[in-house]
Amino acid sequence: MWRHLNRLLFWSIFSSVTCRKAVLDCEAMKTNEFPSPCLDSKTNVVMKGQNVSMFCSHKNKSLQITYSLFRHKTHLGTQNGKGEPAIFNLSITEAHESGPYKCKAQVCSCSKYSRDFNFTIVEPVTAPVLNITVIQTETDRHITLHCLSVNGSLPINYTFFEKHIAISPAISKYDRESAEFKLTRKNPGEEEEYRCEAKNRLPDYAAYSQTVTMPSTGKSDQSSFSQV
Numbered sequence: 001m002w003r004h005l006n007r008l009l010f011w012s013i014f015s016s017v018t019c020r021k022a023v024l025d026c027e028a029m030k031t032n033e034f035p036s037p038c039l040d041s042k043t044n045v046v047m048k049g050q051n052v053s054m055f056c057s058h059k060n061k062s063l064q065i066t067y068s069l070f071r072h073k074t075h076l077g078t079q080n081g082k083g084e085p086a087i088f089n090l091s092i093t094e095a096h097e098s099g100p101y102k103c104k105a106q107v108c109s110c111s112k113y114s115r116d117f118n119f120t121i122v123e124p125v126t127a128p129v130l131n132i133t134v135i136q137t138e139t140d141r142h143i144t145l146h147c148l149s150v151n152g153s154l155p156i157n158y159t160f161f162e163k164h165i166a167i168s169p170a171i172s173k174y175d176r177e178s179a180e181f182k183l184t185r186k187n188p189g190e191e192e193e194y195r196c197e198a199k200n201r202l203p204d205y206a207a208y209s210q211t212v213t214m215p216s217t218g219k220s221d222q223s224s225f226s227q228v
């Protein structure tokens with residue numbers, strides 16, 4: 001019992017000493033000794049309802065630090081850490097939850113705030129619609145591909161594919177209008193499959209149109225081909 005109390009006493013004295021020391025350090029070396037923490041996330045572009053992890057870290061790996069996360073003035077949580085960043089998991093469901101976030105690092109009465117961190121909420125693209133127009137001439141087919149995603153925050157990048165190979169560069173659209181890509185194919189032609197992809201700033205998220213198949217031309221007409 002006494003031993004236990006002694007230990008308690010010892011620890012409280014010890015910690016208040018380290019605190020006092022830290023306070024002194026804090027006052028003496030206002031900026032350099034105890035710099036501001038860093039607040040970060042793997043991405044700052046999210047969709048509504050997305051779960052995100054925010055990391056609050058400090059340069060000094062040897063101090064026991066109390067990290068607190070705030071959105072505006074709202075306190076969202078507190079964690080203690082040493083060496084490792086504190087991880088705060090949250091879900092962004094409302095527009096006002098995009099920020100600004102701030103993290104506080106505290107050692108005893110010495111505390112510093114990180115810079116603001118804001119999320120950008122982006123509506124995900126929906127599966128785009130691909131439509132194809134073909135102008136057939138004697139020797140060629142002039143093909144025009146159109147691709148449009150009716151939903152999803154702008155800008156949207158569209159890419160056209162034949163089978164699984166990209167045949168167009170990324171075409172950026174800053175308005176809700178379809179991307180267009182023209183190509184010419186010789187007759188007779190193989191069966192061709194086209195598809196398009198829509199992607200906006202949301203990382204790791206793209207939507208694809210259905211595959212549109214164009215039947216082969218002149219396949220049953222080999223003799224006329226060889227006569228040309």
Ligand SMILES: *[C@@H]1O[C@H](CO)[C@@H](O)[C@H](O)[C@H]1NC(C)=O
Pocket residue numbers: 049050051091
């Ligand atoms: C986010 O996390 C909550 C629980 O923390 C879970 O119920 C929900 O399904 C998650 N949402 C997504 C989009 O992963």
Ligand SMILES: *[C@@H]1O[C@H](CO)[C@@H](O)[C@H](O)[C@H]1NC(C)=O
Pocket residue numbers: 022025033059060061062063
């Ligand atoms: C961490 O902080 C302590 C106490 O202020 C200081 O003695 C030490 O030098 C710091 N370490 C680094 C790597 O800055």
Ligand SMILES: *[C@@H]1O[C@H](CO)[C@@H](O)[C@H](O)[C@H]1NC(C)=O
Pocket residue numbers: 053087088089
């Ligand atoms: C936070 O989220 C990460 C990734 O989803 C998960 O691995 C971790 O266990 C979560 N931590 C807490 C405290 O919920």
Ligand SMILES: *[C@@H]1O[C@H](CO)[C@@H](O)[C@H](O)[C@H]1NC(C)=O
Pocket residue numbers: 099100116117118
């Ligand atoms: C975060 O958003 C707030 C409010 O919209 C704004 O005042 C602040 O400048 C933004 N900070 C950053 C780093 O973008």
Ligand SMILES: *[C@@H]1O[C@H](CO)[C@@H](O)[C@H](O)[C@H]1NC(C)=O
Pocket residue numbers: 131132146148178
């Ligand atoms: C194909 O898309 C273009 C551009 O959006 C549009 O003008 C045209 O009417 C569409 N055609 C069909 C058949 O849907």
Ligand SMILES: *[C@@H]1O[C@H](CO)[C@@H](O)[C@H](O)[C@H]1NC(C)=O
Pocket residue numbers: 126150151
């Ligand atoms: C596009 O968004 C509107 C409104 O949010 C919704 O009603 C509609 O179903 C969406 N369209 C698609 C193709 O998801």
Ligand SMILES: *[C@@H]1O[C@H](CO)[C@@H](O)[C@H](O)[C@H]1NC(C)=O
Pocket residue numbers: 155157170171172199200201
């Ligand atoms: C869209 O494509 C352009 C050109 O390739 C690229 O610079 C830009 O980062 C892309 N944007 C998105 C949101 O993927």
